[in-house]
Amino acid sequence: xxxxxxxxxxxxxxxxxxTPGPNNLMLMASGANFGxxxxxxxxxxxxxxxxxxxxxxxxxxxxxxxxxPPAKLVLKGLSVAYMLWLAWKIAHAAAPGAxxxxxxxMTFVQAAAFQWxxxxxxxxxxxxxxxxxTGGIGSVLIVCVAFACVNLPSISVWxxxxxxxxxxxxxxxxxxxxxxxxxGLLVASLWPVLYM
Numbered sequence: 787x788x789x790x791x792x793x794x795x796x797x798x799x800x801x802x803x804x805t806p807g808p809n810n811l812m813l814m815a816s817g818a819n820f821g822x823x824x825x826x827x828x829x830x831x832x833x834x835x836x837x838x839x840x841x842x843x844x845x846x847x848x849x850x851x852x853x854x855p856p857a858k859l860v861l862k863g864l865s866v867a868y869m870l871w872l873a874w875k876i877a878h879a880a881a882p883g884a885x886x887x888x889x890x891x892m893t894f895v896q897a898a899a900f901q902w903x904x905x906x907x908x909x910x911x912x913x914x915x916x917x918x919x920t921g922g923i924g925s926v927l928i929v930c931v932a933f934a935c936v937n938l939p940s941i942s943v944w945x946x947x948x949x950x951x952x953x954x955x956x957x958x959x960x961x962x963x964x965x966x967x968x969x970g971l972l973v974a975s976l977w978p979v980l981y982m
Contacts, residue, residue: 816945824891828896839901910933
């Protein structure tokens with residue numbers, strides 16, 4: 787991989803990682819509801835889970851969708867169902883310290899597993915491998931590591947933004963509006979999935 791291609795890969799990873807999508811909307815909600823420190827497992831799950839996804843796509847996992855088109859429809863259905871459930875959870879999250887109703891932040895494993903039903907994560911992985919993996923496992927590893935390294939600081943911006951909003955969200959009504967807005971945006975992010 788040449789230096790120019792590597793810089794282009796880093797730019798692609800940064801732009802796709804920092805722009806709004808299901809992961810970032812959920813991270814902002816997590817930052818607002820649980821704070822930065824309690825959202826760390828969620829952040830690491832996204833970065834490492836997506837890095838693994840990029841690697842496996844680079845090894846040929848994407849070929850399953852070409853060989854067996856119904857698999858894409860199954861993935862789409864699972865994605866929509868799971869994201870609607872997550873939106874419901876975000877919309878009904880209570881203020882931190884509100885007891886059992888307050889919920890818990892997403893765990894490392896949950897966040898890593900979510901990448902497999904996240905349409906934006908699939909688009910990022912497929913785009914990165916097709917554009918920047920020049921052949922061989924070495925280039926796939928470079929794409930995978932570049933994504934994992936760029937992704938973590940990029941997504942942490944969303945958690946920090948959510949955490950900074952916490953003082954504005956001490957009023958239960960404002961928190962409810964915020965959570966319902968984040969849930970609505972997450973549902974709206976499903977719109978492209980319907981046309982994939």
